[in-house]
Every structure is written in C-alpha cells, then in structure tokens.
Amino acid sequence: MSADAQTPAEPRPQAEAVVLVGGQGVRLRPLTLSAPKPMLPTAGVPFLAHLLSRIRAIGIEHVVLGTSYKAEVFEQHFGDGSDLGLHIEYVVESEPLDTAGAIRNVSDKLSAEDVLVFNGDILSGVNLTDLLDTHRSTAADVTLHLVKVDDPRRFGCVPTDAEGRVTDFLEKTDTPPVDQINAGCYVFRRAVIEDIPAGRPVSVERETFPGLLAAGARVQGHVDSSYWLDMGTPAAFVRGSADLVLGNAPSDALPGSTGRALVLTGARVAEDAVVDSGSTVGARCQVGSGAQVSGSVLFDGAVVEDGAVVERSVVGTGARVGAGAVLRDAVVGDGATVGAGCELLEGLRVWPGVELPPGGVRFTAD
Known part of the structure; x- marks a missing residue:
C-alpha cells in the first residue's frame, strides 16, 4: 500500500437507540424494591425486553442503556445483548440528571446521525419506522412522538402547526388547547445531543426543547393515535401486561402466543x-x-x-x-x-x- 493510501472509514450506522432506565419507580413500590421498573416481569419477561424487541425489529442493532437505580441488574440479565441480536452498552448515572442530562450522559457511546431515545417505562404501539421517516423527511433537529389522549388535562400538551412543527410546550391545565401529549419517545440528531450541557441535570421539556424553539431549530411532531401507556403505577402495570398477553400492545418478546x-x-x-x-x-x-x-x-x-x-x-x-x-x-x-x-x-x-x-x-x- 502506498504511503498516501487511506483505509476506508467504517460506515456509520443509520440509527442507534438510547433507552433511559435510571428511575427508582417509586410509584410502583413495593414491586420496585427488588428490581428496577423496566425489569419487572411483564407478560412473562422483563418489561424492557418488549421494547428491545421492537427496536431490533426495525433493524437497529446498537442500544445504549442509561442506568442508575440497581444498575447491575440490567447487565446481569441482558449482557452484551447478543442473545437478542443487539449490541448493548451501559452508562451509569452517578447522580440524577433528568431526561436531557441522561441523554447527554451517554453521548460518548453514539456514532449514528439519528438517535432514537425512549423513556424505559412507556408501552407504545407507535410505528418506529414511520417515526424515523418523519424525522428524516422533514430534516428535523428533533422529532417527538406525540400521542392523542382522551383526557389531556392530566398531562402537559404539545401543540403543532399545519406542517407538524412543534410550536410550544404547555404545562398541565384544565383547558388544554390540544389533545396531544409528549409520548416519551424522540429522534435526535446527534449534534443536538452533543449541544446539551454536560454534567448537570437538564430537562428536555423545560430547557432543551424550548431552547431549540427559541433558536429556530426544527422540532417536529409525529402525531398518532396508537396504543400508549405510561407503566408507572400498579394499575397501569397490570393493564399493560394484560394488553401484551391479549395482543392489544405489540411485542416480539412474548414467550408464548397471545390469548x-x-x-x-x-x-x-x-x-x-x-x-x-x-x-x-x-x-x-x-x-x-x-x-x-x-x-x-x-x-x-x-x-x-x-x-x-x-x-x-x-x-x-x-x-x-x-x-x-x-x-x-x-x-x-x-x-x-x-x-x-x-x-x-x-x-x-x-x-x-x-x-x-x-x-x-x-x-x-x-
């Protein structure tokens, strides 16, 4: 090989995934005294296994787990992810960093241009391929999965314009102007993640997303009415597990047939x-x-x-x-x-x- 010859650069993966699983699951106690919320047995396997199966189903192979509470439990169960056809890496928060801070905390493990980010306690039927397509076709800086709910008063709501661009992030109110809420799943351009301040707590909804709007960045909404459930309470946990068994919520990890x-x-x-x-x-x-x-x-x-x-x-x-x-x-x-x-x-x-x-x-x- 001549002196000026160069080894071809390794191609970057088209997309990677980050799953935030650091919470203590206080609302689910006493169940979470022995295991983190995403590791609770849900329809026969840890809840996180259902989400990982959906990530793998769209061709993503590299997943980074942002852990904190009982962090060792995740690696003990999933290892390097090879049994699931994945490459899983783990990053432990030494102190709570909130959602955006936790995303920034794993950035050194990322190399793809597009990064799917999931809250690790949400059971959702959103089509992840469609979500990525929305992000790419609109050249968005960040794309949010927004789900329509019957009673948005219990949540902050996220209005969008005629092109689907997010226009604001509103706190809980008795008179919400729209019925769509932040569903806890995002696609980030990696450069946006790297611009999040490091080493301190940062909220996506109170700091990162409003800051992007103020700077003129494109924050896109992907709105649908797919199955969606926050698994944070015992009642929701039981319902979500039942919906997986009944086939109402999608998963490739169910250890048996739906029924x-x-x-x-x-x-x-x-x-x-x-x-x-x-x-x-x-x-x-x-x-x-x-x-x-x-x-x-x-x-x-x-x-x-x-x-x-x-x-x-x-x-x-x-x-x-x-x-x-x-x-x-x-x-x-x-x-x-x-x-x-x-x-x-x-x-x-x-x-x-x-x-x-x-x-x-x-x-x-x-």
Missing part, C-alpha cells in the same frame, strides 16, 4: 381454576382448585390457593394468597402472605414479607 392468558413453564393451574383477561402465571406458580385469576400478574413462585379471587392485581415472587381470599386492584409484595378469607381492595399494597392473618378481615388502601 386469554399466559401460563409459563412449570406453573400448575387446577383444571377447574379460571385464568383469563390477559393474566400471566409465572414459572413455578400454583393456582388452586376453583381459584379465579383475572387480568392479573403472578410473579414466579406465587401461590393462589383454592377458591381465591385475584382481579387486576399483582402477586409478587413467592407470595401466597390464602384459600378464599379476595384481591381486587391490590399489590402483594415478594414473599408476603395473605391469610385465608382476607379481602384486599382499592389499591392496597402489602409490603414484602408481611403476613396478613386469616380470618376474613377486609383491608383497603384507606
């Missing part, structure tokens, strides 16, 4: 028990004679004894629900026991290891 229920290997369900409405019965679980499990999630090793009723609830790893007990909209932590005949209603949460005695006592969150 009325998902019963994992090693679980034992009595012939006369009823398990339906998208319930998941984890490995080594036991569901007794005459029991009813509806729209619920039983983590591995949970036991539901004869005649018990579990509706829209979560029963943690190794927890036990006694004979004839009733759970409706409840959470039972890992290793806890609900005594025979007890009733847990209206969002009650039982902490790990707690034993509620039998005897027909009614418990409510109030």
